[in-house]
Amino acid sequence: MAKKGLLDARRIGHRLLLLLLLLGLEKMVSDAEIVKHLISVLKTADLTTTTTTAIRQQLEQDLRVDLSDKKALIRQQVDLYLQHQHSQKEEENEREDGEGEQQEEENEEENEENEDDAEEEQDEDDYVKQVTRGVSDSKQQQQRLRHAKIRRSSKER
Numbered sequence: 001m002a003k004k005g006l007l008d009a010r011r012i013g014h015r016l017l018l019l020l021l022l023l024g025l026e027k028m029v030s031d032a033e034i035v036k037h038l039i040s041v042l043k044t045a046d047l048t049t050t051t052t053t054a055i056r057q058q059l060e061q062d063l064r065v066d067l068s069d070k071k072a073l074i075r076q077q078v079d080l081y082l083q084h085q086h087s088q089k090e091e092e093n094e095r096e097d098g099e100g101e102q103q104e105e106e107n108e109e110e111n112e113e114n115e116d117d118a119e120e121e122q123d124e125d126d127y128v129k130q131v132t133r134g135v136s137d138s139k140q141q142q143q144r145l146r147h148a149k150i151r152r153s154s155k156e157r
Helices: 002-023 031-044 052-063 068-156
Strands: none
Touching: 031 052, 031 068, 052 068
């Protein structure tokens, strides 16, 4: 008799479960759906303060499903997500360091080019000054010579 009662309870349980499924009250969610929604929750969550329990509860609320039997899956996926985020940050930091070093090298090259340009400009300025001085010196000499010729010619008269 007890055996028959147990079988009847199982049948009722299965029928009730089937009825709930048909009515959409007990929703079946695949692991892929859980993971997909989990990632969207993690993207908006404050990962410094939240817990896997809080995340699971958020998933249960959003998906309207009891996920107690999916704790291990959720914990595993959260860990994978955090590892992925950590490795992305490391790569980003390495890229920034590389870009920083590259930027420093470019700045040094630019500074050297500017210094070279400044030296060339100074050399050109010095040359122009020398030539100008030479020209003005020669003009002064020419003027002196003219004055001297004028004085000689006036003395000779």
